[in-house]
Amino acid sequence: MKRFLKEFKEFALRGNVMDMAVGIIIGGAFSGIVTSLTDNFINPILNELTGNAVYTKTEVLGFVSAFLSSVVNFIIMAFILFCLVKAINKLMSFGKKKEEPAAPTTKLCPYCKSEIPIDATKCAHCTSILEEKHD
Template identity: 75%
Template sequence: MKKFIEEFKAFALRGNMMDMAVGVIIGGAFSGIVTSLTDNFINPVLNLVTGGKVYSLQDWAGFASAFLSSLVNFLIMAFVLFCLLKAINKLMAFGKKPEVPAAPTTKVCPFCKTEIALEATRCPHCTSTLEEAKA
């Protein structure tokens, strides 16, 4: 059972799976903004232009309020999702050890300042003889 849970955790918390989940959630929240924009601005403007309906100032204020509410809901959703992912990433990195930097494989020629192999005794660019480091 423990192995099953570990496999599921590895599957569910993979980077591309989390990215897809974030995309679906943000897409759903953004569709609310688009719907609100259509219902509260585009349709009333079209009704006004075509003479279908005349709106009062209070109606327009209600439209703007509904759109701003939708926008604030989107921003809150995005912020909560950001905080949640930040916490998940911190938990995922909690048990990992920092990577040890790899040993250098090149050095810089003291004469021409180009990178050369660490074992080189002569620079292939300027043909200078390099002194071997004494340990």
Template identity: 75%
Template sequence: MKKFFEEFKEFASSFLSDVVNFIFMAFVLFCLLKAINKLTSIGHKVEEPKAPTTKKCPFCKTEIDIEATRCPHCTSVLEEAKKD
């Protein structure tokens, strides 16, 4: 019976050691994957600024299309249109 307890104690010790090692390796793998994901997402965040699509009317200060020659709100002729 004494031999049985010694063998069980050795088995339990080895089993607990294996469980702790498995949890540690899973934690290391999780941290590694998280770091790789963070590094790859940083490279994709850099975006070029987009060209403006609207401008403000100098008379009524509302936003209008960038290619407009007249303001649809106050019907003023814009300066860019006067130059042409």
């Protein structure tokens, strides 16, 4: 049972699953903006052009207010999700060993500036003899 729970935790907190969840939530919030745009701006314009309805300035201001409210809600939702994902990523990296950079395997020839193996004593490109470092 412990193994199952451990595997589930690794699956649920893996980057791809978290990215998908954030995408779904952002998509849902964005669909609210699109719905508001069509309901409050595009449909009234189409109705006005086709003569189906006449809107007063007060009603148009109400539509603008509703649309702006949807945009603000989307921004708030995106910010909250950003903070949550950042916190989860920080928790996931907590306790992990930082990878140390690998030791260099090449160096630059001091004469021709070509990349050569670190233990080379002669440059394969310009055939210069390299000085040995004595410790």
